[in-house]
Amino acid sequence: MYKKLRKHKRVEHRERQSEKESPPQDATDSADATALLPDLQENIKQFSERFGEKSDLVVRRMNTGDDRRAVVLYLECLTDETLINDFVIQPLQKQFEHWSVERHDLPPIREIHLSTNQLNVVKSFEECNEHLIKGDCLVLFADSREALAASTPGGERRAVAEATNELVVRGPREAFNEVLQTNLGLIRRRVRTPNLQVEKIMIGNLSRTPAAILYIHNLAGDKLVNEVKSRLAKIEIDGVLDSQYLEEMIEDRNGYTPFPTIFNTERPDRISAGLLEGRVAILVEGTPVGLLVPATLPMFLYANEDYYQRYDIATFLRLLRTGTFFLSILLPGFYIAVLSYHQEMIPTPLLIAFTGQREGVPFDIAVEVAFMEMTFEILREAGIRLPKTIGTAVSIVGGLVLGQAAVEAGFVASGTVIAVSATAIASFCTPAYEMAIAARLLRFLIISLCAVLGAFGFFFGIILVVAHLNTLRSFGENYLSPIVPFKRSGWRDLLVRVSWRRLRGHAEENIQPGENA
Amino acid sequence: MEKVRISLTQAQMLIITSITASGHLLFIPAILNHTGRDSWLCLLLVVPPALLIAYTVSSLARMYPGQTVIEYLPLIVGKLPGKLFAVLFLFYFFHHALLSVRGFGEFFTIAITPDTPILVYFAAILSLAVYAVRNNLEVLARTNQLFLPIMILVGLSASILTHKDKDFHNFQPILEFGFEPVLQGTLTLAGLYGSFLLMSMVFPYVSRDAKSFKKSSLITMIILIVMFAGPLTGPVAVYGPERSIGISFPTFQLLRDIRVGELQRLDVLGILLWSLGSFGKISLYLYSISLGLSQLFGLKDYRSLVIPVAALIAINSLMISENFLEIYRFLRDTYPYYSNFMGLLLPLVVLLIAKWRERSKRKDGGDGDVQETAQTQTG
Numbered sequence: 001m002y003k004k005l006r007k008h009k010r011v012e013h014r015e016r017q018s019e020k021e022s023p024p025q026d027a028t029d030s031a032d033a034t035a036l037l038p039d040l041q042e043n044i045k046q047f048s049e050r051f052g053e054k055s056d057l058v059v060r061r062m063n064t065g066d067d068r069r070a071v072v073l074y075l076e077c078l079t080d081e082t083l084i085n086d087f088v089i090q091p092l093q094k095q096f097e098h099w100s101v102e103r104h105d106l107p108p109i110r111e112i113h114l115s116t117n118q119l120n121v122v123k124s125f126e127e128c129n130e131h132l133i134k135g136d137c138l139v140l141f142a143d144s145r146e147a148l149a150a151s152t153p154g155g156e157r158r159a160v161a162e163a164t165n166e167l168v169v170r171g172p173r174e175a176f177n178e179v180l181q182t183n184l185g186l187i188r189r190r191v192r193t194p195n196l197q198v199e200k201i202m203i204g205n206l207s208r209t210p211a212a213i214l215y216i217h218n219l220a221g222d223k224l225v226n227e228v229k230s231r232l233a234k235i236e237i238d239g240v241l242d243s244q245y246l247e248e249m250i251e252d253r254n255g256y257t258p259f260p261t262i263f264n265t266e267r268p269d270r271i272s273a274g275l276l277e278g279r280v281a282i283l284v285e286g287t288p289v290g291l292l293v294p295a296t297l298p299m300f301l302y303a304n305e306d307y308y309q310r311y312d313i314a315t316f317l318r319l320l321r322t323g324t325f326f327l328s329i330l331l332p333g334f335y336i337a338v339l340s341y342h343q344e345m346i347p348t349p350l351l352i353a354f355t356g357q358r359e360g361v362p363f364d365i366a367v368e369v370a371f372m373e374m375t376f377e378i379l380r381e382a383g384i385r386l387p388k389t390i391g392t393a394v395s396i397v398g399g400l401v402l403g404q405a406a407v408e409a410g411f412v413a414s415g416t417v418i419a420v421s422a423t424a425i426a427s428f429c430t431p432a433y434e435m436a437i438a439a440r441l442l443r444f445l446i447i448s449l450c451a452v453l454g455a456f457g458f459f460f461g462i463i464l465v466v467a468h469l470n471t472l473r474s475f476g477e478n479y480l481s482p483i484v485p486f487k488r489s490g491w492r493d494l495l496v497r498v499s500w501r502r503l504r505g506h507a508e509e510n511i512q513p514g515e516n517a
Numbered sequence: 518m519e520k521v522r523i524s525l526t527q528a529q530m531l532i533i534t535s536i537t538a539s540g541h542l543l544f545i546p547a548i549l550n551h552t553g554r555d556s557w558l559c560l561l562l563v564v565p566p567a568l569l570i571a572y573t574v575s576s577l578a579r580m581y582p583g584q585t586v587i588e589y590l591p592l593i594v595g596k597l598p599g600k601l602f603a604v605l606f607l608f609y610f611f612h613h614a615l616l617s618v619r620g621f622g623e624f625f626t627i628a629i630t631p632d633t634p635i636l637v638y639f640a641a642i643l644s645l646a647v648y649a650v651r652n653n654l655e656v657l658a659r660t661n662q663l664f665l666p667i668m669i670l671v672g673l674s675a676s677i678l679t680h681k682d683k684d685f686h687n688f689q690p691i692l693e694f695g696f697e698p699v700l701q702g703t704l705t706l707a708g709l710y711g712s713f714l715l716m717s718m719v720f721p722y723v724s725r726d727a728k729s730f731k732k733s734s735l736i737t738m739i740i741l742i743v744m745f746a747g748p749l750t751g752p753v754a755v756y757g758p759e760r761s762i763g764i765s766f767p768t769f770q771l772l773r774d775i776r777v778g779e780l781q782r783l784d785v786l787g788i789l790l791w792s793l794g795s796f797g798k799i800s801l802y803l804y805s806i807s808l809g810l811s812q813l814f815g816l817k818d819y820r821s822l823v824i825p826v827a828a829l830i831a832i833n834s835l836m837i838s839e840n841f842l843e844i845y846r847f848l849r850d851t852y853p854y855y856s857n858f859m860g861l862l863l864p865l866v867v868l869l870i871a872k873w874r875e876r877s878k879r880k881d882g883g884d885g886d887v888q889e890t891a892q893t894q895t896g
Contacts, residue, residue, distance in 0.1 A: 471652045
């Protein structure tokens with residue numbers, strides 16, 4: 001039944017796709033409609049119809065002696081007007097003067113020299129539109145079926161700034177911005193090998209977002225690179241505004257999972273490190289978040305600082321982080337299981353203290369913990385989108401007032417508050433935000449299992465999650481690799497990070513996608 | 518269906534989990550009941566039959582690489598008898614699954630949460646097993662690969678932490694009641710090792726060459742025997758022979774009595790051991806039964822059988838006996854003979870037939886592949 005429904009949907013989708021494709025096909029059928037017309041006025045009219053009469057399309061008419069004229073077209077929001085003035089309009093005027101004196105005619109289009117970076121000859125409206133949108137300026141000539149497109153990029157863009165989400169004490173501070181070119185530059189500057197391959201693609205039927213696939217030629221497996229390319233090529237979407245769009249469309253079909261199977265980062269050094277390990281990166285115009293595949297679970301528990309600190313300290317911190325990751329999932333559940341099913345485990349004085357605290361509390365421990373966890377989640381969500389100044393107020397009200405008052409009012413036991421807040425702090429240690437969110441969801445799963453089945457529920461949850469993790473794959477790579485399937489070479493950079501002296505050979509052995517078992 | 522490949526280590530780990538998980542829980546009391554303080558002698562006496570089991574199963578797997586026992590049985594003993602043997606083996610697996618599911622449930626309802634209906638635990642562990650098995654063997658093998666080291670670590674630390682309570686004078690005098698009880702206990706232990714036959718459902722999916730099976734199987738068996746040293750001797754050393762017989766879960770009792778500083782009554786460790794272990798064991802059995810059934814009836818995919826088989830296991834493990842004592846008595850009195858017949862004797866007969874067929878074929882002048890000759894014989 002379900003399958004039938006899906007098939008039906010797929011057919012519908014295909015129909016819609018063909019509808020989408022059909023208008024351009026019609027347009028190409030009549031070639032004359034898209035090719036530039038010899039009549040200049042007619043051409044200009046076409047453009048202003050396309051972009052709207054009162055749009056940001058600038059039409060700069062130039063008189064070139066006699067009646068013959070040329071027109072410079074550009075979108076003012078995407079171009080640099082001084083560039084256009086200095087390198088397009090002025091040279092044109094000079095050349096026109098020269099020509100009109102000697103020959104009383106316009107020069108052949110290919111003999112016009114403009115000193116911009118890129119200069120293309122375009123013939124159709126389609127091409128012209130594309131160049132205009134890219135931020136090029138067009139030069140149309142009277143009586144010519146060809147036009148010039150000169151690159152004059154401009155428009156407002158953010159400067160390369162310090163990373164805001166992935167902070168480090170020591171290490172590079174640059175973060176990506178929204179411009180693909182800049183971002184590619186940030187990586188090229190770190191990995192200066194001609195083997196670094198950058199393949200540009202266009203994604204999104206309407207948004208036409210440029211994106212780039214990056215990999216190092218000899219390090220990344222061909223299989224992996226081809227897989228990434230083919231998955232990206234299959235994307236059928238109207239707009240891509242963030243790399244998350246791509247992430248969801250190219251990730252492996254693992255069925256439902258809360259775990260991220262594609263790594264994302266705003267740091268060029270992180271992407272570069274991934275490239276050096278033989279991974280493939282995907283950058284998208286318009287977002288400072290780059291993607292890295294394949295991604296395994298341990299990757300989400302590393303901080304990039306692990307590699308910039310002394311290895312013994314890095315190892316300690318990494319162990320700490322791994323521990324807190326498990327705590328952030330398991331602690332509240334364990335608290336429930338022990339306190340409501342296995343009190344005998346608790347040392348007697350502590351048990352007496354706990355029981356004393358819970359004397360006036362009318363609720364079950366599970367209800368208490370779930371209540372506090374929900375409160376905390378609400379507080380966190382409230383804090384995220386508030387302006388910073390009000391954000392502190394939320395934390396005061398939430399943390400101090402609510403927490404303490406709830407205990408004093410006999411609503412929750414103080415032990416519960418300790419458990420929940422310890423969990424919250426532990427969850428802040430997870431360096432990757434996506435993984436921290438996954439842990440938050442799983443925490444509720446474990447809480448409910450422990451509330452029902454006690455310690456067995458606790459292990460039930462662990463088995464379920466581990467088995468689930470083992471079903472996951474990221475571009476052919478097992479999600480838990482190199483823990484299972486066990487790969488000894490991977491362990492040098494897993495829970496411990498060995499010294500760089502011994503880590504050197506790590507990159508080549510790291511990723512062998514498609515290798516099971 | 519995608520090609521499933523697991524490593525030899527993963528296969529070894531699966532069988533280790535599946536024999537130790539309920540072995541340590543259910544079989545230790547049965548063996549102790551026979552032998553009393555001489556339990557450690559069983560470990561020595563069981564070596565030859567255990568190695569014979571490992572040898573039989575691995576030789577068969579080597580002769581028919583890429584095939585499960587259900588698939589190559591008809592090639593060895595003929596089509597109809599082969600199917601009959603296959604049904605017998607599947608029944609054996611099924612029975613083992615029932616015992617371990619029931620044992621798992623009884624452990625929790627007797628020792629941990631007496632008020633919870635046993636069916637809750639059946640449903641819980643079987644739903645986990647269904648989840649893992651419906652994915653594939655790889656998922657199961659990898660999950661178990663992650664859990665087994667943890668279990669071994671817990672087990673080792675348990676035996677170290679109980680060491681201060683152990684009094685090895687409890688083992689004296691040796692052979693107070695003669696050899697017979699020791700032989701009885703050895704038979705029970707050998708019967709437990711008979712479920713090594715399960716490996717013949719896993720071997721075809723091991724990525725390594727079939728030649729390495731024999732050595733690794735023997736090693737696995739020795740590891741298994743060593744792993745029973747602690748649990749078999751521990752209760753006797755700590756509680757003395759008389760008391761240790763009266764406890765329903767002596768190994769769990771040992772864990773409970775661990776005391777480290779302020780920490781005591783570490784029931785959670787026991788729950789860890791037997792929930793992770795039983796998960797591995799029950800999943801492996803569920804997988805083998807479903808796969809075996811699908812091969813017996815020529816189905817393409819075993820996945821459709823997983824849930825029905827799991828349901829059958831849940832229902833039948835309720836019906837298998839009135840109470841835990843009945844299972845216990847079965848394990849003590851009937852199981853040794855039954856399991857040795859099914860797990861040791863039958864495979865051995867099958868192996869002998871296979872060898873004899875191979876030899877007679879060679880004499881006829883055919884020097885070709887064993888598998889080929891076998892196939893031509895059955896048509």
